[in-house]
Amino acid sequence: MSVTFKSLETILDQYPPNPEHLISALQDVQAKFSYIPKEAMTAVCDHLGVPVSRGWAVATFYKAFSLEPKGEHEISVCLGTACHVRGARNVYEKFRRDLAIPGEEGTTKDLKFTLRQVRCLGCCSMAPVAQIDEEVHGGLSQRKAGTLLKQFRKR
Amino acid sequence: MQIKTLEDMQTAKKLGLAQLYPDKPKILVGMATCGLAAGAQKVFDLFQRKAQHEHWDGVVEKTGCIGFCYKEPLVDFILPDKPRLTYEQVTPDVAEELWSEISAGKIPEKHFLARLDIDDPILDGGPRKLYKGKLKGFLAKAPRYEDLDFFKLQRHLAMRNCGFVDPDNILHYIARGGYFALYKALTEMAPEEVIEAVTVAGLRGRGGGGFPTGVKWASCRKAQGWPKYVLCNADEGDPGAYMDRSLIEGDPHAILEGMLIGAYAIGSSEGYVYVRAEYPLAVKTLQRSILAAREAGLLGENIFGTGFSFDIKLNLGGGAFVCGESTALMASIEGKPGEPRAKYVHTVDKGLWNRPSNLNNVETWANVPLIIAKGADWYRDIGTEGSKGTKIFSLVGQVKNVGLVEVPMGISIKDMVNLIGGGVPETKEFKAIQIGGPSGGCIPRELWDLPIDFDSLWDAGAIMGSGGMIVMDDSTCMVDVAKFFLDFLIDESCGKCIPCRLGLKRMREILEEFSTGKGTVADLDELQSLAEAVKDGSLCALGGSAPNPVLSTLRYFREEYEAHVLRRKCPAAVCKELITYSINQELCNGCTACVQECPQGAITGEKKKPHQLNAALCIKCGACHEVCKFKAVEVF
The missing domain is CATH 3.40.30.10 (Glutaredoxin)
Structure with missing residues (x-):
């Protein structure tokens, strides 16, 4: 699935702009695309007011996140x-x-x-x-x- | 329905009881994850379809897991004025047979596991006999639950509702005495009295540490700061333990009620459940139960009209073992990487968002309503001097009866393995039991009279942990087990402090030398001293207890380490560099099963003639050993 503005919007709409929702929002992104695309990371971090570096720190720390697309x-x-x-x-x-x-x-x-x-x-x-x-x-x-x-x- | 008064509770209870014990037959299918993995969904669908098609006047319902996991899928028949009847290993085919008999009003005899004469909901008024008069025929001779070795010594307190209620039905929970303890706490007890009861009962944390729960609550109540948080640790990352998953999937309201009582005692209005995302069914069950409790008015504003308010949010874990550690868990809820911090300041003073926070494990919370409803003295009578109550263990590994076992503290390892577990399978020998997960240790056969409680296990070099018990027989290599846990811990170490990050890696390297036959006696000593250094020098409990699997195997199985070092042999035939596969020419009858299975083409031979194995090509994958029915593939 390509990363469209629309599909991200439906995820971001559920979360108030607060850093505490970073992991939950990324979990939704992961579920939707089967990995964390770069564009999505930037959009999530912008929305929640978190530095992008912190977003990547979280994405690489937890096993649930993948930085590459997964198989069928x-x-x-x-x-x-x-x-x-x-x-x-x-x-x-x-x-x-x-x-x-x-x-x-x-x-x-x-x-x-x-x-x-x-x-x-x-x-x-x-x-x-x-x-x-x-x-x-x-x-x-x-x-x-x-x-x-x-x-x-x-x- | 909205529940505000005691009368509302009584009404809900009546409704629930009518559903639990209807005046028509009821089929109950165990549908926790273990049941589902064994195919329970198909069985449930089949019964439902049949009931609909044939306009059967009865009920088909799901329930959680009663603990008998190796007998799954389990199906119960609840018939008016009859004992409850449990059937084992009910595949769709078996279900079809059972249906034809039960729908014709007969009692099936095949696949029968046990009957339950008396249902004891523990919280509610006492045991209830399920039938009047005497049993006749097959039923009179059928074994009761308490006749089964697996159940004889068990006492289901935390698991009181698992396998009895539909976890998605709050009325079922209330019918078995649920939320009455909350009512009692809110209307009859001061917060301090609740804390006093939990303290006197001697409840200790079931997540691993064994810290007295009442003491923790009291400190959190005293702590300055607002708001205060009440948290539930459902991040069951410990491999080999699944009691928290089972409790959530079987009886989620017990955990919510425990948290509500805790929140009242501590003075908190906000709670979190931090649950593993790897448990999708547990997550859904929790979501549904929180919604149901909110709808009933048992979560939210002004509960029972007492002015007490409390609500719970759900937080999904990201798959990191270290997040079971309190400070890491709180960091994770805040949306940060789950790195622990040093606990100079306790989390009861400054935890989540630097506010006073009280964290307890799933099983601990499930015990709380019992103490309030039945009283601290009742609870104190169960268990041993220093460890009160019961504990749920997941008895798994090389043992016949695998499943969840809830027993009073103090039962011996021998009874656990031989009686409840039915011993190790086939011709194997019991070698050790691993208790406490990656932070625990291996206890050898010599110590199997040891009572299982917090303090005895600690003295023996293991820990209670969350209650994972992995039985090992002589096909398990202790060096390999130590390596396995180190691999796990290296992966899960957050990397913040050096002893854990580098010490574990170096320990792993030494073990690798052993298992490839390159180790020396000096390495053995170095391993020991390094393990002790990591234990003393690490920042958090993960690192501090990480060397336990190495230290306990070194303590009890030094000979096995020495065999790897001095003789370059792996007695259990596990370490690949030290073993060779061969085919016993007398036992091989030339069936070619191994020839077809070997991925390397290393085995050759004609039909009906003994085969040959070319050791130069063999990658020691064990595929031939697995398929050979004649024990002709030998490993030395």
Whole structure:
């Protein structure tokens, strides 16, 4: 989605011009564009009366914000303790190999998938788990991870 | 409806009770995140569709999680004059079967988990027997909740409504005695008396620190400054703990009522709940419950006509573990990066926007209405000398019965793992239990008679923390666990002070040497002294407790560290540089499962003949080990 004045306006309208709303406004921007575009950052900071440097400090501090566009499907593999002791690392590596992500986390070249690690989705009883978009998948193995990817490639 | 008087409360209670126990059958589906992950939505939809199509005279409702997470999806049948019946692992197919029987007026016997004869809402007047007369046939022999090992030692106080009420229905909460404690506090007690009750009850903070709640409230009440803030910490970042999520998703009004009582005691009119954005359902549930409480007049101006006013705002976290720390959390609410500050001045004096602020965790707030309704002495009788009441633990990892467990303080680790947890699966051996998250420690089998309370755990080098309990068996490598927690903490360190920012990195480097077989005995000593330096020198509690996983594993599992250093071996076969995979030629029957799974093409062989593994190509991903059904893939 391109960053239009209109789409930003609907977000900014909800917030009175007060620095305390910086994180909430950026969360809305993140939800709308799947990342924080430069133009949006400037607009949010201008509106709230915050220096842009502070905006970037917040955006780089919290894990919830991404400075790059995300893929169509977001895969969050839980690497919390319960998942770790049940072999989540190997499952994560399987996703990484199959998606050919060069770094630890990242987005595929075709912008189809973004792979990232999270520490605890709070579904420890189903460990190891991964969340793909809104769905949580439990009891994963390397083989199940491969099957899931195949299903999502077709969607 | 607007609630202003005691009569209004009684009316609401009557309405609620009629919904909780209707004079027609009711189907209840557990729909917290754990239930949903297991497929509860499909089950709920199926029951609803069937009920509509067949014009069934009954109710289909959702509820929170009762704690039996590994049996999810859970479905309950509440039939007039019958015990409550719980069914386990109800997939859509099973639901279809259950429906055909229950809609025909029969009681299904398959997938039965337990029956509940007596419902004890704790807050409200005492236990209520759900049927008259004697049970016959299948029901008479069916196990009761208290017969199950998982439930025997449990006592659900904070979780009193989880799995019983629809979290989105405020009438259900009132029907089980909810908001009556608030009424009592506002109309019969002075603020000081409320604080006195919480102090005498011995309630200690459930978020990790274990600080006496009453003492905190008293200091905040005395503090100079206006306005004062009452905050709820729902930033459950501790990996392996999910009781706060479950409480919010199962019984949000208990938390709101606790905050209201706290606000009255402290003299505050504004509150915040700081909740993790990673918990979308918890966020929605909180939003809805705040709206419902406002509509009922239980949040807002002039509550119960007493002149007391209080309202709550919701604030979403940005995904930073350190924001569970009080000063970081407050910085985050102010819209800043969540960096902690030194606490020479306490947050009860100068917290959010430099005003007096009182922060308690979700579970702590949920305990408050109990103390006010039942009295401090009732509460004091539960638990141990120094740790009163119950605590919710998330019992997870290598254990059969995983789930949320609420027990009186003082139960032993052994009972927790072996009785409630049903032991470790298959042929494995219990090795250690990790308590308290990244700030906690690993406690070995030798100490498993240790009672679980704030002080015993502290002495053993762990902490209660928020109550995550990860059971580990002999397939877990302690060096790897220490590395895992350090990775987490390095990621989450805010970087403000040097001991935490650089000390943890250096500790991680030493552990890397161990797990790649390059460590020396001198490194072991350096690791120990560095860990102690980080502990003493860090600014906030995150850094101060960060070395705990290393220190506790060094204390109890030194041999395992030495095996990595002296023998270059990983006894648990986890550290990749120190292990090799091979195929046992006698056990392999040539099924080719591993050949197909290996991403490297490192395994070759024909059908029905033992396969060969080329160690030079192997990346030790473990895919072959996972798919082999004959235990022919060996790791040494």
